[in-house]
Amino acid sequence: MMAAGGDARLAFDGVACLRGHRLLFEGLSFALGPGDAALITGPNGTGKSSLLRMAAGLLAPAAGAIHREGTIALADERHALDPLKPLGEALGFWAGVDGQGRDAVAAGLDAVGLGAIAEVPVRMLSTGQARRAGLARLIAGRAHIWLLDEPGNGLDAASLDRLAATMAAHRAQGGIILAASHQPLGLDDAQPIRFRA
Amino acid sequence: MNPLARILARDLARAFRGGGATLPLLFFLLVATLFPFAIGPDATLLAATGGGALWMAALLAALLPVDRLLAPDQDAGVLDQFATRGISEEAVATAKLIAHWLSFGPPLMIAALPASALLKLDGATLVRLELGLAIGTPGLAALALMTSALTLGLRSAGALAGLVMLPLAVPILIFGAGALSAEDNGGLKLLAAASLLLVALTPFAAGAALRAARE
Numbered sequence: 001m002m003a004a005g006g007d008a009r010l011a012f013d014g015v016a017c018l019r020g021h022r023l024l025f026e027g028l029s030f031a032l033g034p035g036d037a038a039l040i041t042g043p044n045g046t047g048k049s050s051l052l053r054m055a056a057g058l059l060a061p062a063a064g065a066i067h068r069e070g071t072i073a074l075a076d077e078r079h080a081l082d083p084l085k086p087l088g089e090a091l092g093f094w095a096g097v098d099g100q101g102r103d104a105v106a107a108g109l110d111a112v113g114l115g116a117i118a119e120v121p122v123r124m125l126s127t128g129q130a131r132r133a134g135l136a137r138l139i140a141g142r143a144h145i146w147l148l149d150e151p152g153n154g155l156d157a158a159s160l161d162r163l164a165a166t167m168a169a170h171r172a173q174g175g176i177i178l179a180a181s182h183q184p185l186g187l188d189d190a191q192p193i194r195f196r197a
Numbered sequence: 198m199n200p201l202a203r204i205l206a207r208d209l210a211r212a213f214r215g216g217g218a219t220l221p222l223l224f225f226l227l228v229a230t231l232f233p234f235a236i237g238p239d240a241t242l243l244a245a246t247g248g249g250a251l252w253m254a255a256l257l258a259a260l261l262p263v264d265r266l267l268a269p270d271q272d273a274g275v276l277d278q279f280a281t282r283g284i285s286e287e288a289v290a291t292a293k294l295i296a297h298w299l300s301f302g303p304p305l306m307i308a309a310l311p312a313s314a315l316l317k318l319d320g321a322t323l324v325r326l327e328l329g330l331a332i333g334t335p336g337l338a339a340l341a342l343m344t345s346a347l348t349l350g351l352r353s354a355g356a357l358a359g360l361v362m363l364p365l366a367v368p369i370l371i372f373g374a375g376a377l378s379a380e381d382n383g384g385l386k387l388l389a390a391a392s393l394l395l396v397a398l399t400p401f402a403a404g405a406a407l408r409a410a411r412e
Binding site: 053056057058059071072073074076078079080081082083084093094096097098 | 198203204207211214272273274275277278279280281284411
């Protein structure tokens, strides 16, 4: 399913995060190799999303260094899909940007249980379906490193089980997962990263 | 197809399907229709002032789509997704600039045909107007994109966009309208220089603004 993820790596080395003159965290170090996962927990506003955006390269660390090897995919609360397009086509755009074909889109839709509504325009999706569509975009991209910001939000029990299975399959193929979540995701053996208020 | 071609194709499809391309066009034609009502039906007066009025209309039409060029993509997280994939902000801005001009410049040039008939412009003036629009609309499109990037994330972006953009469009307006007169030779060249400067500057200015908007 995925390109060989044998050399994927994500490491934070003494990273500090400064947001609006406020120090959210500092001296954060961890390293993730193929098949590894880390789960970020902590109260709101302590820097969980900022950490993910740093890992994605969207925010520069105030101090320290971030090492990435392998392709990166980010799924946050915004699915980044064109609202007017049918779901399958909207996912097809991102799959194309990621160098993937229609089979990857179909695999992504199946993995989140949305295969039956590929023809429905994105704007008609319910909250939970839109969240799953964002995850489908991430899965279809077949990137090595998955960054998940509250991936369980708005998902029903069946979808949560599917997500856990998909994440396990991704790790089994040498992928890396860095997730921030308030709810259990089935990442029991993940390296914990705890933030405090 | 490389990512930039995909962004270009996506933006073009969005402009023509989402109605973003027709709004400036209708506005331009509406101004051409209303102008004779304000000036009166005197053909010589209309012919003398019509070309300048059409340049004014083109400038204001360029301002219309500013709030839709980047803000929806920013809100939907599309720009973040591009950045996560290592596609530079400058490259995104370039693709968006080309797509925006294609959905703005050529339709405006076509709309200038009926508009010039409404304003009793003669054939020679129409040719110079079309030439000027062909050279000047890339500059207007670039200015619109730059303004859109600079005002990204601000609360009253729409109102501010006009204040940022219109003064910067003064060279385009002066040289574009100046090139309409028969004895003028340098107008088109100066228009081309002003337009080229804006087109060359925009990917970098807009790229830097997009990066700053992410912080």
